[in-house]
Amino acid sequence: MTDRRTFCFYAVGFFSAMILVCGCGKQGDGSEKVFTVGALHPEMNAFHSAIKNSVDKRAEEKGWKIINFSAGTSAEKQLDQMESLIALGVDAILICPIDAKSIGSGVKKARDAGIPVYGVDRSTVGTPLNMTVQADNEMGGRQAAVGAVAFLKKKYGEHKGVVLELQGDMASSVAQMRNKGFNEHMAKYPNIKVLSKPTEWDQDKFFKGALDVVGSQSVDAIFSHTDVIGTTPILSALAQLGKKIKAGQKGHIWYGAIDGSPTGLKAVREGWQDASYSQPCTDCGIVLDFVEKEVLKGETIATGPFIKEGALWSPARIFQADNGLMMLLATTVVTKDNVDDKRLWGNQ
Numbered sequence: 210m211t212d213r214r215t216f217c218f219y220a221v222g223f224f225s226a227m228i229l230v231c232g233c234g235k236q237g238d239g240s241e242k243v244f245t246v247g248a249l250h251p252e253m254n255a256f257h258s259a260i261k262n263s264v265d266k267r268a269e270e271k272g273w274k275i276i277n278f279s280a281g282t283s284a285e286k287q288l289d290q291m292e293s294l295i296a297l298g299v300d301a302i303l304i305c306p307i308d309a310k311s312i313g314s315g316v317k318k319a320r321d322a323g324i325p326v327y328g329v330d331r332s333t334v335g336t337p338l339n340m341t342v343q344a345d346n347e348m349g350g351r352q353a354a355v356g357a358v359a360f361l362k363k364k365y366g367e368h369k370g371v372v373l374e375l376q377g378d379m380a381s382s383v384a385q386m387r388n389k390g391f392n393e394h395m396a397k398y399p400n401i402k403v404l405s406k407p408t409e410w411d412q413d414k415f416f417k418g419a420l421d422v423v424g425s426q427s428v429d430a431i432f433s434h435t436d437v438i439g440t441t442p443i444l445s446a447l448a449q450l451g452k453k454i455k456a457g458q459k460g461h462i463w464y465g466a467i468d469g470s471p472t473g474l475k476a477v478r479e480g481w482q483d484a485s486y487s488q489p490c491t492d493c494g495i496v497l498d499f500v501e502k503e504v505l506k507g508e509t510i511a512t513g514p515f516i517k518e519g520a521l522w523s524p525a526r527i528f529q530a531d532n533g534l535m536m537l538l539a540t541t542v543v544t545k546d547n548v549d550d551k552r553l554w555g556n557q
Contacts, residue, residue: 350393352484371404372428388434406422433464487541488538491554
């Protein structure tokens with residue numbers, strides 16, 4: 210507890226100083242303070258960096274200030290960071306929870322302090338938020354299942370075979386939804402066996418999971434919850450086993466992964482990855498439009514379809530979920546046919 214209090218004390222002191230330097234808060238001339246949003250991010254890989262950049266850009270367009278924290282993979286650190294933002298008295302908080310359940314105590318403290326909390330990319334379990342804007346992760350899981358099933362049907366002439374699912378961190382809401390979408394579709398095909406292995410979004414565990422399972426039995430297809438972290442170690446494991454074979458060649462193991470990262474798109478182009486299920490992370494800054502609508506304008510966010518001309522994820526849908534309003538942006542199936550589309554975040 211002493212370490213936590215010390216952390217919060219210094220974090221508050223540092224960022225209070227930063228806000229004063231930036232001109233946030235009440236000015237000496239009596240002008241209004243700048244609207245300030247705290248943003249809690251997990252590890253800053255390519256995917257989450259794209260989300261952060263999207264939010265930062267949207268805030269800049271609005272003339273708002275953003276205080277960004279990254280907690281890596283530590284749920285406890287993320288709670289510390291939320292306490293720091295609450296102490297700073299920010300006007301709203303964005304969270305991408307590392308642990309969908311444990312972040313709930315921080316969310317409750319923020320709301321008790323009168324600070325609205327919004328989810329971006331990931332949501333909570335058991336604790337409501339004002340709203341969450343994220344990709345439709347169940348859709349991504351279903352899309353991967355459809356791709357794997359089609360490959361097996363073509364390979365065997367019937368729906369049978371073995372599929373390895375390399376999961377993310379099942380404490381996160383997105384991994385739970387990707388798993389749900391994938392396995393609910395796979396359940397329609399009882400002769401297809403799914404082997405599921407958790408990785409906690411750890412590269413070494415992606416490598417070991419692929420190496421151990423593919424090295425010990427016949428596997429026809431691999432579904433990874435992410436190609437940001439998973440593609441390189443999975444392909445390395447297949448290469449070590451002598452089973453890294455391009456699509457269309459004899460002995461090829463079908464491989465599909467969610468996210469649409471630069472690494473994943475490169476693997477699709479080269480034929481090692483059959484498909485990527487791209488997420489609209491570079492448009493996640495749209496969450497700030499809803500913060501503005503609700504907090505500054507006092508307006509109600511309408512449920513139903515949400516259309517943005519030209520966006521790959523459009524139409525999105527807004528609905529009331531168990532944990533507050535939810536906006537789901539469609540994921541895009543990426544194959545060799547559309548891998549060079551400039552709208553894909555992995556190409557930007």
